[in-house]
Amino acid sequence: MDTWLSEHPDIRSIRVAGCDLNGQARGKRIPTRFAGKITEDGSRFPFSVLNLDIWGEDIEDSPLVFDSGDADGVLLPTERGYLPMPWLGTPTALLPVWMFHENGKPFDGDPRQALARIKERYTEQGLTAVVATEMEFYLIDDTGRMPRTVPSPHNGKRRTGSETLGLRALDAFDEFFTDLYDACEAMDIPADAAISEAGLGQFEINLMHVDDMLKAADDAWLFKLLVRGLARKHGFAASFMAKPYADYSGNGMHMHFSVLDTDGNNIFDDGGPKGSEQLQNAIAGCLNAMPGSMLILAPHANSYDRLVPGAHAPTKLCWGYENRTVAIRVPGGNHKARRIEHRVAGGDVNPYLLLSAVLGAALDGIAQKLTPLAPVTGNAYALDAPELPATWQDALDVFQTDPAVARIFPKALINNMAMTKRQEIGEVATLSEEERIALYLEFL
CATH class of the missing domain: 3.10.20.70 (Glutamine synthetase, N-terminal domain)
Incomplete structure (x- = not known):
């Protein structure tokens, strides 16, 4: 060093x-x-x-x-x-x-140590998780009472509508993104494609898959520090807050993962589009632990503003192939890259706790040979399927008692997290909506 x-x-x-x-x-x-x-x-x-x-x-x-x-x-x-x-x-x-x-x-109260425990469990089973994350964030003018879009450095105008996959939106902030990619290279953060997203001033950058879950979490944590810091250097703010604007898409942090055996074979691959039995086991494990893990996946009051029907974020406990309305999606493409996309977490999560919760649940499902319900097709929002915990308090209540969570995290971390969120729930309840937005814009 x-x-x-x-x-x-x-x-x-x-x-x-x-x-x-x-x-x-x-x-x-x-x-x-x-x-x-x-x-x-x-x-x-x-x-x-x-x-x-x-x-x-x-x-x-x-x-x-x-x-x-x-x-x-x-x-x-x-x-x-x-x-x-x-x-x-x-x-x-x-x-x-x-x-x-x-x-x-x-x-045991260190979130990185929690993920190290999960990594050890994979190693003991002769398995290696390969992980990638999708990092969504907003560029924001936070100089007023409420957040606004950042004026374009080209013409000083603010975006007034969505511009999904618009090159013009990316090009308007070319200097920022050029500096961001240079910094990612210097920090060994594997930043891949950047796109403009559906929200006003919203962007997404994918971090490439790596075969070390600790590095993947490090990359995501460091990326958030970098984006927020670099935005300030350019004269505006960046936020991974789950829902900065009520009328536009929230920030997610979708997580993709596959699992390799000791010979480097993807255990989710069966040579076809459906995937292996172990893929099904891992999906079942993730779904089984999902209600109890919601405090990890949605850790703040504002997190639940994102998790509403029809807002491009899942609300039902279900899975499917090539379906972006479900909680667990199995993407198409080459069977050799068969993987799970976990779509619940917001951009406001702790990456170490997110990877611990998801990868720990998947390994739990594989070990217990759990079987999921049948995959769903079409609009999952319209289905009569189990709902994910819809409030911060509900998530806290389930987190403290869920046996799947107890198998994934140390007891001390569960207790510490519960005490933290109990204190925050009480304090945030005294704030106005404007004060809550200011709070989460500042810290997330």
Whole structure:
């Protein structure tokens, strides 16, 4: 890691940062001359820091705070190493870290450690998940009381209608996207195609599939930090908030995955369009865990504004082939790339928790040889099918008691997440709609 710094002598300072349960970066600014100490001994801050509410406040009655004396954890660098932070004016490096106890045991409240546990389970079964994500976000002018579209850098005009797959919309922000792709290359984030989406100022960039679920989650988390930071550098805001505008599409974070065996064969592929029995098992596992996982897939009050019928986001517990109205879609194409697309999560999710929930559920289904209901065709919104939890409180209630969730996540993380969301539900209920939008635009 120190080699990277020696190859970048212009770096003036370092940000040491881990990911909390809300996906927020928590950490410190360190002078570059003390970098060696960080890479050798790690850094320290309280365990409770990875379990703060959306405002960055302690969770009342959390055992991580006063009951434990607000003890420190040890933050060690992840395998990602140093990364540039091109959205800052001063040359700066980011060092992603994750949390351990003094004895080297992983901290169960760290969302990246939760995903590492899932990765270990796959490895024990001789399996490797190959994961890709679709990252949707809005470019927003947040200088007024309510969000507006960003004026085009070309003519100063604001978009007044949707422009799905419109090259004109992309070209209007060519300098931003050029800088974004350059930064993704520098940060080893595999950004692929960019498109304009259905919302005003909404865009999507796909992150290419990788055969390391930890790297896939890292890529998504870092991409969100990058997009938000770089947008500010260009004079506007970017948001992954689930539903910035009531009348336009929300931001999703669709996740695609397949699973390889020890010989590199895709276990979802049976040589035809239907997919293998293990594909069916994985789908059943995902559907079985979906109601209990909604607090992960839709973690904020605004998340549920996106999950309404007819809004290009799923509301029913069902699956299908080449159907974008269902929760689980099996895309067409070459059978060798047969995969699952999980369509429920919003852009406001914590990527580590999302991948943990989905991949953990899929492995659960494979291990138990679960069988899903028949795939649906046509408009799933019109079907008489089970509904996903439709409110934040409903999602919290199911999350705490669902046996599938208990098989996927450590008990401590489940308790920490539940306490966090219980506190946020109480606080957000006191806010006006304008205040809620401002809150989520700022942090998501």
